[in-house]
Amino acid sequence: MSTGTGLPGAGLPGAGLPDAGLPGVGLPVTGVPGADPAGTGPGQPAGAGLALPPPGRARRFQLPRSPKIIIGLVMMGAFLILAVVGPWLAPYNPSSSAIITNGVPQPPSAAHWLGTTQLQQDVFSQMVTGGRSTVLVAFAAGIVATVLSVVIGVIAGYRGGLTDDSFSMLANFFLVLPALPLLIVVFGFLPPATGSNDLLIGLIISITGWAFGARVLRAQTLSLRNRDYVESARIVGERGWRVIVFEILPNLTPVVAASFLFTVLYGVGTYTALAFLGLINPEHWSWGSILFYAQNNEAEISGYWWWYMPPGFAVALLGTALALLNFGIDEFINPRLRAAGLSRRRTGKAGRGKLPRRFVLGVTPVIRADEGGQP
Amino acid sequence: MRVLVRRIAFYVVTAWAAITVDFFIPRLMPGNPVSAVLARLQGQVTASTISGLEQQYGLNTKEGLWGQYVHYLQNLFHGNLGISTSSYPAEVTTVIRGALPWTLGLVGTATVISFALGTLIGIGVAWRRGTWLDSVLPATTFFQAAPYFFIAFLALDLFATRLGWFPTGRAYGQLDFPGFNATYIGDVLSHAVLPALTIVLCSAAGWIVGMRNVMVTTMDEDYVLVAQAKGLPKGRVIWYAARNAILPSVSGFSLAIGFVVSGALLTEIVFSYPGLGWILLQAVGERDYPLLQGIFLIITFAVLAANLAADFVYVLLDPRTRQEA
Numbered sequence: 001m002s003t004g005t006g007l008p009g010a011g012l013p014g015a016g017l018p019d020a021g022l023p024g025v026g027l028p029v030t031g032v033p034g035a036d037p038a039g040t041g042p043g044q045p046a047g048a049g050l051a052l053p054p055p056g057r058a059r060r061f062q063l064p065r066s067p068k069i070i071i072g073l074v075m076m077g078a079f080l081i082l083a084v085v086g087p088w089l090a091p092y093n094p095s096s097s098a099i100i101t102n103g104v105p106q107p108p109s110a111a112h113w114l115g116t117t118q119l120q121q122d123v124f125s126q127m128v129t130g131g132r133s134t135v136l137v138a139f140a141a142g143i144v145a146t147v148l149s150v151v152i153g154v155i156a157g158y159r160g161g162l163t164d165d166s167f168s169m170l171a172n173f174f175l176v177l178p179a180l181p182l183l184i185v186v187f188g189f190l191p192p193a194t195g196s197n198d199l200l201i202g203l204i205i206s207i208t209g210w211a212f213g214a215r216v217l218r219a220q221t222l223s224l225r226n227r228d229y230v231e232s233a234r235i236v237g238e239r240g241w242r243v244i245v246f247e248i249l250p251n252l253t254p255v256v257a258a259s260f261l262f263t264v265l266y267g268v269g270t271y272t273a274l275a276f277l278g279l280i281n282p283e284h285w286s287w288g289s290i291l292f293y294a295q296n297n298e299a300e301i302s303g304y305w306w307w308y309m310p311p312g313f314a315v316a317l318l319g320t321a322l323a324l325l326n327f328g329i330d331e332f333i334n335p336r337l338r339a340a341g342l343s344r345r346r347t348g349k350a351g352r353g354k355l356p357r358r359f360v361l362g363v364t365p366v367i368r369a370d371e372g373g374q375p
Numbered sequence: 376m377r378v379l380v381r382r383i384a385f386y387v388v389t390a391w392a393a394i395t396v397d398f399f400i401p402r403l404m405p406g407n408p409v410s411a412v413l414a415r416l417q418g419q420v421t422a423s424t425i426s427g428l429e430q431q432y433g434l435n436t437k438e439g440l441w442g443q444y445v446h447y448l449q450n451l452f453h454g455n456l457g458i459s460t461s462s463y464p465a466e467v468t469t470v471i472r473g474a475l476p477w478t479l480g481l482v483g484t485a486t487v488i489s490f491a492l493g494t495l496i497g498i499g500v501a502w503r504r505g506t507w508l509d510s511v512l513p514a515t516t517f518f519q520a521a522p523y524f525f526i527a528f529l530a531l532d533l534f535a536t537r538l539g540w541f542p543t544g545r546a547y548g549q550l551d552f553p554g555f556n557a558t559y560i561g562d563v564l565s566h567a568v569l570p571a572l573t574i575v576l577c578s579a580a581g582w583i584v585g586m587r588n589v590m591v592t593t594m595d596e597d598y599v600l601v602a603q604a605k606g607l608p609k610g611r612v613i614w615y616a617a618r619n620a621i622l623p624s625v626s627g628f629s630l631a632i633g634f635v636v637s638g639a640l641l642t643e644i645v646f647s648y649p650g651l652g653w654i655l656l657q658a659v660g661e662r663d664y665p666l667l668q669g670i671f672l673i674i675t676f677a678v679l680a681a682n683l684a685a686d687f688v689y690v691l692l693d694p695r696t697r698q699e700a
């Protein structure tokens with residue numbers, strides 16, 4: 001929930017991904033070998049706008065090998081592994097408590113790597129145990145919300161008319177409604193037993209998280225709807241759902257991926273916030289519930305940094321991993337956002353004061369050719 | 376102006392929908408949580424309060440759902456949100472009225488600062504694309520991803536507890552209100568610095584990335600090239616590009632403001648700042664349902680109003696919206 005506007009969105013609407021795949025952008029012309037491997041992704045289906053998209057998703061959908069993507073993937077993998085094996089790694093029972101130090105939390109030591117709480121609970125055990133719930137809720141929310149946004153966004157964009165109007169209205173309603181206060185009211189009324197069911201929590205969070213993806217997907221579908229290959233599929237007599245699933249959806253993959261990452265990120269933040277407020281059963285360990293106990297025992301003004309920093313940094317790092325992947329996909333969709341490699345080289349040559357010009361579809365290879373020189 | 380009329384109509388419908396959602400949530404919940412709370416309140420509050428609450432939540436009543444709904448709307452239009460059970464016998468509206476100015480002041484100021492600052496930084500980073508400034512972007516992801524209240528923890532620990540530069544919480548030092556003199560205002564400001572800093576740090580990241588991404592795209596437009604080619608001063612060129620690039624930021628405001636307000640509420644909790652977030656925490660802890668729902672409605676209305684303001688600004692900035700009709 002700490003995400004601002006920028007996530008997948010701001011640059012998206014104008015930058016249709018099929019346009020990124022138009023022949024004009026083909027980077028090889030520009031003579032920058034390997035400077036921007038991302039370019040090979042959209043560059044390959046050069047005929048996308050002319051004929052049916054070539055089969056074989058692996059060839060068409062190569063993730064760019066930018067540092068952002070790699071770092072994001074590694075971090076993401078680490079968190080997923082932690083979610084699976086975490087509870088078995090815990091050296092202590094995270095809930096077992098003892099009052100032996102007059103209720104004073106102990107700083108990190110060899111016995112307790114991340115120190116203890118005021119009840120002598122092991123923070124490290126709480127962290128590795130709580131990772132599973134946090135990741136599970138976030139992914140459950142992300143998956144459900146993505147399915148919702150694909151169904152609603154693509155159908156609205158494809159059908160148009162009244163369907164579009166009503167679906168868009170619904171999405172706009174959920175977009176302007178402040179989500180966290182709504183969820184606080186919902187969880188406030190839910191019976192406490194709900195506070196331990198990760199999948200149910202994820203499901204409830206997803207209800208407030210699908211609207212943004214639906215809006216972006218609808219816009220993309222609108223731009224795809226009248227492309228030649230979709231029209232021809234329709235004329236051949238394909239049924240509506242088949243056109244959507246086989247002609248439109250494959251071309252929306254990057255946008256779907258971006259909106260999935262966005263909702264997972266949203267799920268992490270929201271779940272942590274709800275648990276921090278004590279709306280989730282605090283006995284059910286998650287990073288948010290550790291923060292709940294830390295706040296209740298004034299860890300932040302008593303200098304018990306080992307208590308609140310691990311869960312906070314874990315949430316922030318998980319969010320960073322998701323955001324890095326999102327950045328990568330953004331740049332994949334909209335090549336102009338890429339900052340690294342190419343432009344650094346160009347500005348280096350052109351001098352600092354000059355505006356680093358980028359290509360505009362077919363025009364720029366010419367400009368670049370006389371600056372860049374060798375192939 | 377038709378654009379604005381349509382937007383206002385949309386917000387009115389949205390406000391009505393939010394009110395209706397607020398009405399139905401307690402009635403759809405399994406396990407009847409309200410009666411459990413009412414049972415606990417037995418003896419602590421007067422019998423008339425209990426029956427008032429029962430009426431508010433449609434318990435022990437022969438009235439149909441529609442009748443309850445009409446009642447609920449009537450109460451709402453009279454500004455009656457019920458009795459707060461956690462600060463009994465105060466009314467919900469009284470409790471909220473005491474907290475609202477603090478939140479509006481803090482969140483309003485911080486949002487304006489972060490929008491202005493984030494947009495300016497975004498312009499700068501886009502303009503200098505390809506230089507070391509690009510490394511600002513990955514750094515912003517951390518602040519975008521970190522929960523507001525965690526940044527608040529860090530700020531409090533570092534600047535208040537360890538360095539002692541700022542007070543560790545609450546909105547003012549004195550217990551009684553001394554009047555609006557310089558000492559009081561200075562005191563209030565020094566208490567507001569850390570919460571505001573937290574909100575700005577966390578929310579500016581979104582504006583930076585958003586502005587930078589659109590600005591980068593805008594800088595490729597022909598008119599920017601022409602402006603440069605005919606030798607306009609650099610500031611002028613940036614101004615032309617930025618004016619166009621800021622539009623998505625303004626229209627994306629609706630998405631952001633909800634996040635910012637939610638984050639700000641949690642920030643208030645960490646700083647024990649006596650705004651809506653603080654009473655929200657009390658309402659959650661005490662299961663004070665009328666207060667919880669009242670806060671939700673007030674926040675929703677505030678967010679809708681902020682959205683409407685953003686729409687007005689959009690119409691001011693973009694002449695195209697004024698041409699049609």
